[in-house]
Amino acid sequence: xxxxxxxxSIRKALINLIMLITAICLSLSISISxxxxxxxxxxLIISKLVILSEIVAFDAxxxxxxxxxxxxxxxxxxxxxxxxxxxxxxxxxxxxxxxPAFFISFNAKKTPPVPLKIDSINELKTPNIIxxxxxxxxxxxxxxxxxxxxxxxxxxxxxxxxIKQKIFIDILLTLLILVVVYFIAxxxxxxxxxxxxxxxxxxxxVSKNHNYxxxxxxxxxxxxxxxxNSLNIMLTRTQRQLKRHEKDKEEIKQLNQSLEGKVxxxxxxxxxxxxxxxxxxxxxxxxxxxxxxxxKMASLGxxxxxxxxxxxxxxxxxxxxxxxxxxxxxxxRISFDEKKLTSNQLKRFIDEGIENLDLIYRSLNRVxxxxxxxxxxxxxxxxxxxxxxxIHKLISxxxxxxxxxxxxxxxTITINCPTDLIVQSKPEPLQQIFQQxxxxxxxxxxxxxxxxxxxxxxxxxxxxxxxxYSDNGQGVDKTNQTRNFDYLVTIKRGERASGRxxxxx
Numbered sequence: 207x208x209x210x211x212x213x214x215s216i217r218k219a220l221i222n223l224i225m226l227i228t229a230i231c232l233s234l235s236i237s238i239s240x241x242x243x244x245x246x247x248x249x250l251i252i253s254k255l256v257i258l259s260e261i262v263a264f265d266a267x268x269x270x271x272x273x274x275x276x277x278x279x280x281x282x283x284x285x286x287x288x289x290x291x292x293x294x295x296x297x298x299x300x301x302x303x304x305x306p307a308f309f310i311s312f313n314a315k316k317t318p319p320v321p322l323k324i325d326s327i328n329e330l331k332t333p334n335i336i337x338x339x340x341x342x343x344x345x346x347x348x349x350x351x352x353x354x355x356x357x358x359x360x361x362x363x364x365x366x367x368x369i370k371q372k373i374f375i376d377i378l379l380t381l382l383i384l385v386v387v388y389f390i391a392x393x394x395x396x397x398x399x400x401x402x403x404x405x406x407x408x409x410x411x412v413s414k415n416h417n418y419x420x421x422x423x424x425x426x427x428x429x430x431x432x433x434x435n436s437l438n439i440m441l442t443r444t445q446r447q448l449k450r451h452e453k454d455k456e457e458i459k460q461l462n463q464s465l466e467g468k469v470x471x472x473x474x475x476x477x478x479x480x481x482x483x484x485x486x487x488x489x490x491x492x493x494x495x496x497x498x499x500x501x502k503m504a505s506l507g508x509x510x511x512x513x514x515x516x517x518x519x520x521x522x523x524x525x526x527x528x529x530x531x532x533x534x535x536x537x538x539r540i541s542f543d544e545k546k547l548t549s550n551q552l553k554r555f556i557d558e559g560i561e562n563l564d565l566i567y568r569s570l571n572r573v574x575x576x577x578x579x580x581x582x583x584x585x586x587x588x589x590x591x592x593x594x595x596x597i598h599k600l601i602s603x604x605x606x607x608x609x610x611x612x613x614x615x616x617x618t619i620t621i622n623c624p625t626d627l628i629v630q631s632k633p634e635p636l637q638q639i640f641q642q643x644x645x646x647x648x649x650x651x652x653x654x655x656x657x658x659x660x661x662x663x664x665x666x667x668x669x670x671x672x673x674x675y676s677d678n679g680q681g682v683d684k685t686n687q688t689r690n691f692d693y694l695v696t697i698k699r700g701e702r703a704s705g706r707x708x709x710x711x
Contacts, residue, residue, distance in 0.1 A: 620660070623663075647679055
């Protein structure tokens with residue numbers, strides 16, 4: 207029983223694809239924009255705090271020199287109106303020890319005091335962000351003489367509010383764009399899916415009712431319009447051929463009636479001619495039989511060629527089917543012109559024509575599934591987890607599993623690999639690689655069964671291993687070397703070779 211192929215709707219696939227791409231692009235752009243905005247806003251807050259600390263340092267120089275704590279305390283209270291600033295310390299330089307000492311401090315309302323930062327002066331000369339606060343220290347100069355330091359601690363609450371507002375706006379904008387893109391995607395999928403459904407219904411009607419007068423309308427999709435034109439040409443030629451056949455059938459009937467009268471009148475005179483005619487007809491029958499056999503071989507060759515091309519796309523298969531039907535029409539016409547047309551040949555032509563139309567119909571029904579899976583042909587879906595693998599044992603197990611294939615060419619296989627070499631990887635891809643390389647040597651490399659050699663060298667290079675696979679086969683022709691790893695490329699089609707091995711490797 208053939209494996210059931212999962213089918214999906216082209217409508218759903220288009221909408222999902224457009225929405226996915228839009229969502230990814232929006233996520234990336236919004237993430238980058240938010241990151242840069244937050245970074246810029248944080249830099250603005252730091253710059254503002256630096257400027258304020260420079261102002262405090264400039265104003266506090268006279269107070270520190272004159273030891274005027276009361277004036278400086280009144281000046282610092284004015285910072286209550288600036289939500290950014292939470293704590294301010296002013297340190298003076300003692301004349302004797304030349305060490306900083308506490309001079310005065312400021313704490314915003316509902317803000318607890320912070321410990322003295324005398325030991326962290328050098329560290330805080332560069333603004334430092336701790337949790338949701340920024341700390342920095344700036345020197346106080348009087349006529350280029352260092353007289354003290356200003357410590358300032360600011361809050362990042364405004365940055366948090368900015369981030370929340372930014373995220374809220376971005377979410378609203380994202381939802382709005384996704385809604386708009388969803389409606390656009392619906393219109394796009396209608397534009398593509400509707401013509402395909404119309405073509406499918408048309409072909410279904412032609413196949414069921416033999417209504418060759420039907421014609422596929424033009425669409426707004428260039429490729430589907432080209433397919434419709436080809437289908438219309440095929441239907442037109444089929445209709446003409448059927449009409450011509452009816453006309454020829456009537457003419458043959460009339461000629462037969464006339465011939466019967468002449469035969470009755472000239473029976474004796476034409477007896478010898480009839481004998482010769484019978485011999486000629488016998489030879490013609492033999493020639494006709496040979497022609498039929500040739501047509502069968504030609505049909506078989508076309509079918510094999512079609513299989514060899516692996517039916518690249520359903521649309522291509524539909525065009526190939528229509529071309530094949532056109533060729534059959536030409537063969538029937540040649541047979542008719544040469545007076546070799548038989549009822550069996552005509553019946554076979556009609557049966558094959560219906561089969562070709564059915565094939566086109568089935569191909570169009572599969573087009574949605576083939577489009578969604580176009581880039582996934584012959585790809586191993588390996589979701590296994592990594593595990594510890596003994597390379598030597600893995601190769602030995604593979605040789606045992608394909609022993610029946612290897613014994614055909616009887617190669618001598620040499621494995622240069624430490625028996626205790628363990629790697630952490632996924633076993634399925636490695637197994638596929640070794641198996642395809644070995645089968646490639648058996649099918650393509652070796653011609654005879656003598657002196658066939660395969661060498662597998664494996665060596666460890668720090669955290670990696672280097673695998674060198676070689677055989678003494680006939681090699682790859684220069685004309686095929688550039689396409690050696692292309693999908694479905696092989697020189698031995700029909701001999702267990704599908705053209706997928708090197709592509710998988």
